[in-house]
Amino acid sequence: MPIAIGVFVVILLVVLGAVLVYRRRPPERAARWHENDRVEGTYAVLLASTAAFLLYLTFTAEHRVDTLANRERPAVIIDVTGSKWEWTFTYPGYGFSVRSGTVGRQPLVVPAGEAVRFQVTSTDVIHSFWIPALRYKHDAIPGSVQITTLSFSRGVFAGQCAEFCGLRHSDMVFTARAVSPAAFAAWARGRGSGPTP
Amino acid sequence: MRGGAIPILVWGTLLLVLALGNWVWDAKPVNGAAATAAVLIIYGFGVAVWLARREAIRRGPPAPRSEPETVPQSSLAAMLIGLSVGCALFGLVWTRFLLYFGIAMFVVGVGRMTIEVRAARATRRKVLGEGEQP
Amino acid sequence: MSVATRHPARFPVIGGWLGTLTSTDHKRMGLTLGVCSLFFFLLGGVFALLMRTQLAQSNMHFVSDNSYNELFTMHGSTMIYLFVTPMAIAMSLYLVPLQIGATRISAPRLCLAGMWTWICGGLVMQQGWFASGGAGRAGWSSYAPQSNGINTPGVGMDLWVIGVILAATGMLVMGGCVVATIARRRAPGMSLLRMPLYTWTALVSVLMVVGSFPMLVLVMVLLYIDRHGGRIFTGFEGSIDYQDLFWFFGHPVVYVMFFPYLGAAAEAIAVSAHKRWFGYLAFVASMMMFAALSMSVWSHHMYVTGGVTNQYFAFTSTLLLVPAGIEYFDMIGTLIGGAIVLRTSMLFGLTFFIQFLIGGLSGIFVASPVLDYHAYGTYIVVAHFHYTLFAGSIFGFFAGVYHWFPKVTGALLREGLGKLHLALMAVGTNLTFFPMFFLGNDGMPRRVSRYPTHPGWGTLNELETIGAGIIAIGVLVFLFNVWTSLRRRVPAGDDPWLGHTLEWATTSPPPPLNFEAPLPPIRSYAPLLDLREEELDRARERAEVTVGG
Numbered sequence: 001m002p003i004a005i006g007v008f009v010v011i012l013l014v015v016l017g018a019v020l021v022y023r024r025r026p027p028e029r030a031a032r033w034h035e036n037d038r039v040e041g042t043y044a045v046l047l048a049s050t051a052a053f054l055l056y057l058t059f060t061a062e063h064r065v066d067t068l069a070n071r072e073r074p075a076v077i078i079d080v081t082g083s084k085w086e087w088t089f090t091y092p093g094y095g096f097s098v099r100s101g102t103v104g105r106q107p108l109v110v111p112a113g114e115a116v117r118f119q120v121t122s123t124d125v126i127h128s129f130w131i132p133a134l135r136y137k138h139d140a141i142p143g144s145v146q147i148t149t150l151s152f153s154r155g156v157f158a159g160q161c162a163e164f165c166g167l168r169h170s171d172m173v174f175t176a177r178a179v180s181p182a183a184f185a186a187w188a189r190g191r192g193s194g195p196t197p
Numbered sequence: 198m199r200g201g202a203i204p205i206l207v208w209g210t211l212l213l214v215l216a217l218g219n220w221v222w223d224a225k226p227v228n229g230a231a232a233t234a235a236v237l238i239i240y241g242f243g244v245a246v247w248l249a250r251r252e253a254i255r256r257g258p259p260a261p262r263s264e265p266e267t268v269p270q271s272s273l274a275a276m277l278i279g280l281s282v283g284c285a286l287f288g289l290v291w292t293r294f295l296l297y298f299g300i301a302m303f304v305v306g307v308g309r310m311t312i313e314v315r316a317a318r319a320t321r322r323k324v325l326g327e328g329e330q331p
Numbered sequence: 332m333s334v335a336t337r338h339p340a341r342f343p344v345i346g347g348w349l350g351t352l353t354s355t356d357h358k359r360m361g362l363t364l365g366v367c368s369l370f371f372f373l374l375g376g377v378f379a380l381l382m383r384t385q386l387a388q389s390n391m392h393f394v395s396d397n398s399y400n401e402l403f404t405m406h407g408s409t410m411i412y413l414f415v416t417p418m419a420i421a422m423s424l425y426l427v428p429l430q431i432g433a434t435r436i437s438a439p440r441l442c443l444a445g446m447w448t449w450i451c452g453g454l455v456m457q458q459g460w461f462a463s464g465g466a467g468r469a470g471w472s473s474y475a476p477q478s479n480g481i482n483t484p485g486v487g488m489d490l491w492v493i494g495v496i497l498a499a500t501g502m503l504v505m506g507g508c509v510v511a512t513i514a515r516r517r518a519p520g521m522s523l524l525r526m527p528l529y530t531w532t533a534l535v536s537v538l539m540v541v542g543s544f545p546m547l548v549l550v551m552v553l554l555y556i557d558r559h560g561g562r563i564f565t566g567f568e569g570s571i572d573y574q575d576l577f578w579f580f581g582h583p584v585v586y587v588m589f590f591p592y593l594g595a596a597a598e599a600i601a602v603s604a605h606k607r608w609f610g611y612l613a614f615v616a617s618m619m620m621f622a623a624l625s626m627s628v629w630s631h632h633m634y635v636t637g638g639v640t641n642q643y644f645a646f647t648s649t650l651l652l653v654p655a656g657i658e659y660f661d662m663i664g665t666l667i668g669g670a671i672v673l674r675t676s677m678l679f680g681l682t683f684f685i686q687f688l689i690g691g692l693s694g695i696f697v698a699s700p701v702l703d704y705h706a707y708g709t710y711i712v713v714a715h716f717h718y719t720l721f722a723g724s725i726f727g728f729f730a731g732v733y734h735w736f737p738k739v740t741g742a743l744l745r746e747g748l749g750k751l752h753l754a755l756m757a758v759g760t761n762l763t764f765f766p767m768f769f770l771g772n773d774g775m776p777r778r779v780s781r782y783p784t785h786p787g788w789g790t791l792n793e794l795e796t797i798g799a800g801i802i803a804i805g806v807l808v809f810l811f812n813v814w815t816s817l818r819r820r821v822p823a824g825d826d827p828w829l830g831h832t833l834e835w836a837t838t839s840p841p842p843p844l845n846f847e848a849p850l851p852p853i854r855s856y857a858p859l860l861d862l863r864e865e866e867l868d869r870a871r872e873r874a875e876v877t878v879g880g
Contacts (some may be wrong), residue, residue, distance in 0.1 A: 201514030283451020
C-alpha cells in the first residue's frame, strides 16, 4: 500500500513537472532523442525486482494463511452451509446449528484466540463466506467442502455473503461473536439455547 | 504483405511458452485445452497469412504492388448475412418462425454474396484486359 | 502507389441511408459501429445512474431487488460488450488502414457481416428488458450455477446469452479483419517496426480478440445448453470450469478494452508534445508481452474459490507491472524535452495516464491472493476496474476523439467546451470511484441493492451518486460540443496538430480510397515528423550558409 502511494506521487510529480517545464515552447525546439535503451533496460530490471519482491511477500503470506493455518489443531470445527439466502452454522462436535440471513438472526459464536476451522459448502449456487474485519473470505461452492482456519480476537464482527447469489444477496448477512473459550464452551454445551455470550 | 505473419506467429509462441509454464505448475485439463485452442487459433491465423503470400514470413518493408485491387463499395449481402444470423438465434429463443426466416435470409444472403463477388471479379478481369491492350 | 479507377458495377450502387448501412468502406463501418457503441454508452450510463440513485442512501427502495440485479448486469454487459470493446474495434476499423497507408481493410464484406451480427447482438440483449422475469440478471460474468435455468429462469436471461454470443461473434470477425489488414495491406516501406503506435496497440488488441473471444462463444453456447436441460456446469468441477473458461476470455477482454485507448492517448501526447514517442521498441516489445501475459492470468479472478493454483496466477499477474511500468517510462520520456501544447486531447491523454495509474496500482494490490481474499467481491474491485476502464480507457478514448475528430469530420471540436468536459469528467470520476476503495475496505460488498447503515457508508455513497451526476453532465457537455462543432464548423484542414502519422497526409475527411496524392516516404514510425524535421534542418542549413557567407 505505501509503495503504491509512493509510486503514484512520484509519477504525478514527474508528469506535472515535465508539463510545466516543457510547455509553450515552439515545436521546432522539441528535442529529437527518442530512445535510451540503457536507462530503459535498467528500469525494466528495477520493475522486475519490484515484482519479485512483491511476489516473495505474497507467497509467504499466502503460505501462512492457506497452508500453515490449516495444519493447526482447531479448537472447534464449524460447518458453514450457504443457501439462498441463509447461512447455517453447524457445530458437529456439539450437535446443533444456528442460522442467519433472511430468516434466522442467530449469531455465529466462536472462541477468541484459538484456531477455528470452517468447512464451507453450499446447497445451491456459489456464495462466499466473508468476515470483513478478518480481511478474509472463501467461496462456498456446491459440491465441495472448502476448509479454512481462522482465529479471532475478542469482539463482534459483521459477516456477509460476498458472491452474487440472486434476489436477496444483500440480505445474506450474519454476525460473528468471538468470546472467551470458557464462555464459548458453556454456550456450546447448552446447544446455543442459552443467552448469547 | 511482407512480414505480416511474423507478429502473429511470434505472439503465438509467447502464448505457447506461457501455456507451458501454466501446465508445468498447475496441470488442469480445462486450462490446457483452452490454452491449446488459443495457441492453435493464433498459429492457424499466422500460417494462413503466410500461405496466402510466401513473403509474409520474410522480414523487411513491403515492396510496391502494381496489380489493381478491387475495393467494394457496399454489400447488401453482408448485411443480410449478419442480420440473418441474429434473426435466427433470436428466433431460437423467441419464436420458431424467426429461426426459419433467419435461415432463409442466410441462404439468400449467401446467394447474393456469390453474385457480388463474381461481379467484382468480372470487373477486375475487364480492367486487367483493358490494361493489357497496346 | 495505386491509382484509383472507378468502374461501373454490374448492378446499381446503393445510395442513401441503405448505402451507408451496407457500405464496405472501412471508414463508414467504423463510424457506424462507433455511433452505435456511443448509443450503448449512453444507455449503460442511464443504467448506472439508476443504480447510483438506488444506492445513494442505505435501504432505499427506488428500484426493486430484481430490477437492481438486472441493472447491474445490463450495465456491465452493455458497457463491456456493447461500448468499450466495440468502440475500440470501431476506432481500429477507421484508423488502421489510414495509418498503414492502405486503401481498404481486408475482407470488407466479412467485416460488414460481422458488424451486423454485433448490432443484432446488442438489440437481442436489450430485448430482455421486455421479457417477463426481466433481462439478464446474473452479473455480466453470469457465474454458473447462479445463471442456470433453475436459478435464473426465463427468456430474458436466454436473450442475454444469445446477445452475448452474437456480439462476441461479430467482434471476433471484425477483429480478424483488422489482423489481416495489418498483416497484408501495409504501404510500401512500412515494415512492422515502422507502424504507428496506435496500430501496434490495435494489433495486440485484435490478436487477443482472435485468441480469446472463441472461448466466450463456447462458454455461452455451453451455458445456453446448460440452461435448457444439458447438465454441463454441475457440481464443484462444473462451477470451477465455468469460471476458468469464462475468465480465459474475461481477462484478455479487459486488455482489449485498454490497449487501443492507450494507443490513442499516446498518439495524442506525442503529437501535442511535438516529439516522437519515446522508447518505441521497448513499447512494442512490452505490448506483445503484456498481451501474451494477459492470456495467462485469468484465474486471479478465482483466488477465493479454492479451485485454482493461486501461486501461479499471482506470479503472472504481478509480472504485469513490468510492461506497464515501461509504458509509463515511455510517456514521461516523450514529455521531457518536448514542446508541449496543453490542448484538450493532450490533457485527456495525461489524465488517462495519471488516473489509470490508480487503477493499475490497485490491480497489483488485488493480484496478490492474500490481499484479494479481503478485496474480492467488494467495492475495492469495483473501484479498481472502474479506474482502469472508465478513469483510464474512457479518458484515453476522449483523447483519441479530440485528436482525430478533425480528421474524421473536417471540423475542429471547441477547446473551451472540451476543457469543461474534461474538468467535469475528472471531478465526477474521482468523486464517484475513489470513495469506493474505502467502502470496500470497510466491508461493503458489490452487487447489493441495499446496504445497512454503517457509519460513513451513507455519506460516501451519496458523494458517489453526486459524482455520477457530474459525469453525466460532462457527457452532455461533450455531446453538445460535438453537435455545435458540426453545426458551426471551424474547418480543420488536413493536419491541424502537426501530426506524425500517415492519416494526417490526406484530406479531412479522407476520400473514399483514403489517399489521392502519393504517400510521403515511410522511414520510421513518424513519417510526417521525419519530413518536418528534414525541412527544419534544410532551412537551418540554408540560414547558416547565408549568414556565414
